[in-house]
Amino acid sequence: MSAKSYVNETLDLIKRVSSRQPIFLQCATEVLKSITPLLDLNKQYEEHAVLQRMVMPERTIIFRVVYIDDKGHAQTHFGYRVQFSSVLGPYKGGLRFHPSVNLDILKFLAFEQIFKNSLTGLHIGGGKGGANFDPKGKSDAEIMRFCQAFMSELSKHIGYSTDVPAGDIGVGAREIGYMFGAYKKITSKFDGTLTGKAINWGGSLVRKEATGYGAVYFANEILKDNKDSFEGKTCVVSGSGNVAIYTIEKLHQYGAKVVAISDSDGYVYDKDGIDLELLKDIKEVRRLRVSDYANEKKGAVYISKVNYEKGTNGVWSVPCDCAFPSATQNELSLEDAKNLHKNGCKLIAEGANMPCTLEAQKFILDSGIFYAPAKAANAGGVATSGLEMQQNANMTSWTFEEVDQKLHAIMKDIYTRTSETAKEFGFENNLVAGANIAGFKKVADAMIEQGYI
Ligand code: NDP
Secondary structure, X not given: OOHHHHHHHHHHHHHHHOOOOHHHHHHHHHHHHHOHHHHHHXXXXXXXXXXXXXXXXXXXXXXXXXXEOOOXXXXXXXXXXXXXXXXXXOEEEEEEXXXXXXXXXXXXXXXXXXXHHHHOOOOOOEEEEEEOOOOOOOOHHHHHHHHHHHHXXXXXXXXXXXXXXXXXXXXXXHHHHHHHHHHHHHHOOOOOOOOOOOHHHOXXXXXXXXXXXXXXXXXXXXXXXXXXXXXXXXEEEOOXXXXXXXXXXXXXXXXXXXXXXXXXXXXXXXXXXXXXXHHHHHHHHOOOOHHHHHHHOOOEEEEEHHHOXXXXXXXXXXXXXXXXXXXXXOXXXXXXXXXXXXXXXXXXXXXXXXXXXXXXXXXXXXXOOEEEOHHHHOOHHHHHHHHHHHHHHOXXXXXXXXXXXXXXXXXXXXXXXXXXXXXXXXXXXXXXXHHHHHHHHHHHHHHHHOOOX
16 A cells, blocks of 8 residues: 555554544654655565554553652552553653643653654663652652652563653652652662662763753754854743753853743743743742742743633743743644744744644744754753663763763754755655654664564
8 A cells, every 4th residue: 555545544543542542643643644755665664564563552551659648648640651662772761740641641752752762873762651640739748759659560660671761741850869769679779770860879960951952952953054053042942840941051051042931820021031040949949930930030021821812822922033842742833833933933943742733833844944843852851861871881970071962962963864864855954754754764674673572
């Protein structure tokens, strides 16, 4: 059959067997539709049923997590680990703690992770996990008890050569610490099973900064290719968590000014540029909201979500040269993309996973805005996790400069590979196609080489 029919048949299969998983379907649609030219040239992928096998996780673990809150009440949550693909190495991907977490979201994240990890050039497979637990407003003791309860089950399914989780939304250094402590207690093993660890006990320098720095390194390659730079550019970064903060830090180092940030309650416009030290103190130390930033920073304005225009996400109405969606999936709609274009935005680089809807993505690609898709642009986090695994395995620690140089080199390499692949298949400047084809090919070839497992 034609590649187009093969793709449509596979998407129909997903619709049938995963009918209540629209986010996973969205992600699979983007990947599969853009690899059609490769499938046309290589019939062996269809002959070996690669697509049907690839869209099915190798293993999905769903478990109950019970912890005691500060009032002495038992609280129950769903815990998950989606071990999607191990053809390139141990499953690797973060853990997300957020009330919206469900199997659909984790399957999308784990599927996306397969191709992202492939692009890094490291030997890591794709996985993702988490729980529908909201860390916001919980005490430290509640977070610790939750992490311990979560790990009491997850520890049975992970290991440094089988599955190596890391952080994601709601899981930062504190949560990784509590989970690692529990893992060690349960298994009696001190090994590199989790990444994102603290520096003093096995973590890597630059891991905290890696996703944000990596996104800016990647975007900078696009600008350089077009004889431009970040110097003097006005930027908007959505979110105000780990990825957003270190995107802002690198943008500032490159001479850009970030004028807006957000969280799920609203956004801040700061015409003088975000004060990064204040933001870090508010988010990383005091664990407050962006509204608190506006209260403490002279000249900054807070716009609450209740005032957003219907159907648009307020932060994208702020005029900018470059936009870095760094909060969550589907946070940038078609209307937002049109708004950004109308206001003169020239580059969109995705720090978050799948932050643009399919309609927004199509508009951005057609509009000529430079577009750095997530699986390439935000691969710096997992790449540095890979570097953390290498340091753990060799019982060594590299300096900040050494890790940063390696990260920078990996991001440049991902850019070169995605842009060259895009050109090779006739999609000049379409890095979505370039990243999907390059990421897919390596995984698909390995699946054929390893037989039907
Ligand atoms: P954090 O938990 O540190 O921060 C998430 C930020 O996004 C918070 O400011 C949060 O606001 C905001 N946010 C979350 N959900 C929504 C929503 N529905 N609407 C608006 N804002 C929202 O997570 P990270 O910074 O680690 O992750 C951000 C994104 O980057 C995610 O898509 C993640 O998958 C992706 N990513 C992260 C990597 C990493 O190394 N950490 C690696 C690669 C990708 P609030 O506090 O109100 O919830």
